[in-house]
Amino acid sequence: MKPPDDNPAEHFDPLRPRLLRIAYRMLASVAEAEDVVQEAYLRWHQTDRATVRDAEAVLVRTVTRLCLDVLKSARVQREQYVGTWLPEPIVEPVEGDDLTLTLMLALERLSPLERAAFLLHDVFGMDFDEVARAIDRDPAACRQLASRARSHVREARPRFPVTEGQGRELASAFFTASRSGDMGALQALLAQDVVTYSDGGGKARAALNPIYGREKTLRFTAGLARRAGSTGSRLVYEGMIDGLPGFVTVEFDGALQTTALAIEEGRIVAIYITRNPDKLRAIRQVVPEDVT
Incomplete structure (x- = not known):
């Protein structure tokens, strides 16, 4: 018809x-x-x-x-x-x-x-x-x-979730500690069994496999901080990312990146890093124009 x-x-x-x-x-x-x-x-x-x-x-x-x-x-x-x-x-x-x-x-x-x-x-x-x-x-x-x-x-589902305000505070502390290379401060934020996931999709540098445990995560983060040197990261957004506290940055290599944190009992239990540019098109709408 x-x-x-x-x-x-x-x-x-x-x-x-x-x-x-x-x-x-x-x-x-x-x-x-x-x-x-x-x-x-x-x-x-x-x-x-x-x-x-x-x-x-x-x-x-x-x-x-x-x-x-x-x-x-x-x-x-x-x-x-x-x-x-x-x-x-x-x-x-x-x-x-x-x-x-x-x-x-x-x-x-x-x-x-x-x-x-x-x-x-x-x-x-x-x-x-x-x-x-x-x-x-x-x-x-x-x-x-x-x-x-x-x-x-x-x-x-998290057994002991934190409030949105607590999550944002921890995300801010994580950004400061991880980018400054303050591994002592970072260690205090991480759960012993924390897992770091990094998605580059073969189009941006990222860890190919999950990184398990606090010690390996600290070494991974310290290595990134050393490579960044004085260039560091530019913070362009702080807030919730898919319901988790996190932030958006432009990293030392010029790549746009999101970081979201799963938190239980005041400690970070999982770190989700997305660097695949194909997945960040919508994110570009919330960052300053000079970033994109």
């Missing part, structure tokens, strides 16, 4: 932010999420909208299924990824959910359907009948998928 002569953006544009949040949480990539939502808009444009009773349900279903298609190829790509893969960082708060970068990594270990069922029900508040229609499974199966996903996410 020929679509009606109404404006397809009239119903789509108010839903775009929600659709982007769903796609980003599914794909962990701002660019891929934007591509999926644009494809959903093109399909909406060709839909016989006169027969649609619930535009949001139709569009969520379209976006979800497009994301599932993308995830099939994304898993192959991530298996071939150079070094450690981290989700694309964002600095704007994501309204309506409390998924941090740490929890998004936990979602990566789920099947695409488990991830979809959990996100649509637990994060975006859809009932299981709606979830079933979105992923083409029956409600009972969706309950099981979400339950399995929930157990993984529960294990990844």
Whole structure:
């Protein structure tokens, strides 16, 4: 049928932010999420909208299924990824959910359907009948998928989280200690079993494998401080990165970089460093123009 002569953006544009949040949480990539939502808009444009009773349900279903298609190829790509893969960082708060970068990594270990069922029900508040229609499974199966996903996410949640204010203070102290080479101050901030993850994607210098333990992290950081010398790092943003305290810097080699910190009981338990320039396009929107 020929679509009606109404404006397809009239119903789509108010839903775009929600659709982007769903796609980003599914794909962990701002660019891929934007591509999926644009494809959903093109399909909406060709839909016989006169027969649609619930535009949001139709569009969520379209976006979800497009994301599932993308995830099939994304898993192959991530298996071939150079070094450690981290989700694309964002600095704007994501309204309506409390998924941090740490929890998004936990979602990566789920099947695409488990991830979809959990996100649509637990994060975006859809009932299981709606979830079933979105992923083409029956409600009972969706309950099981979400339950399995929930157990993984529960294990990844911090047992003793800190407040946002405490997190920002620790992030600021970490920046000062790590860039000045004050290893004594840095040691006091790190948990014994801290892990450092660095994502360069083969396009920027980064540690290819995670760095386990406080002593190895201290040696790694001290080496970076020595190489930086008097050039140091330029701090261009402090705040939350994917729900974790952190900061954005321009490093001594000119690379833009995000650093996010997972903190428990007042100590840093994980450091997430993203240097892959392909993942930092959205970040450039929040840094001074002369940086980019």
